[in-house]
Amino acid sequence: MSALVSVVVAVRDNVPALPRLLMALLRQDYGGPIELVAVDAHTEPVLTRSSLAVSRLPVHVVHEPDAGLSRARNTGIRLATGNIVLVTDPTARPAPDWVRAMVTALEYGGAELVCGQVSVTVTDPPSPRLPKALLALVGSARWPTVPGEPDLPWEVSGSNLGFRNSAVPLQFDEEPPGSDRGHRRCGAAMLAARLGAQGCFVQVIPDAVVHRDVPPREVTVRAVCARAWWLGTVLARLARELPPDSVPRQPCWLPDGPVRWVFSRGGRLAGAACLASSAGRQVERFRLSASPRRARRTVVAARG
Structure with missing residues (x-):
């Protein structure tokens, strides 16, 4: 019998996107049962189980007021009852073979954590691609063609992750309550990098694809700089x-050479991302140097 799969999503200001995610889950070619665990991170409850009952999937809804993205996902992971836990976003549209590809990799590949590709499309104005300097902030910037370990674990996206459930499941680093209301701080990079550093097998699955429609509010200067600043702080941590040579010195990069980026909106956003990520890394580096070094947090891998 195929394993029960729990799909965890953190919902904040993207409730209208949920029906498309539910339809994509209903179209999965996976032979086993699938449940949805939705964490309502609004100040006041917005989601109800009855509002999602039309999906014909088992749905669990929990309210976690003003929780940041990592905290909300952790709440959903703790409530998940499936043998396999997959993490994605309400704005995601998983490919029909997404669940099957992730489950197969976890059951037969021996990985502690599997990561799928996130294909991004900007919805307004319609655009099929983003500069690579921005793509790493909302999707998968570089992607291999065969399964293997990630060359750049800090580019792993929390919109497409999976692991085996256990009494002590994998958890993301949490931000203080109320500090990430925009859900722009994803703990996937820290999780993947730390697992790899501890000798755990983290595997990328090229065939496990999730499509994301990125709304205009995610590619404004403010949103891009907020995500890039966060990436800089992650790399500083x-x-x-980790060994110094395993972490890049430059979190973001300018597209198409040193001058041409100025003449497009995407290029200018990429330039802003470069400045914000570098500033975030420097500020976090100074903050860490001024604070006493703490023992490295141990991530307990979920084993089936």
């Missing part, structure tokens, strides 16, 4: 824990 990883540089303190």
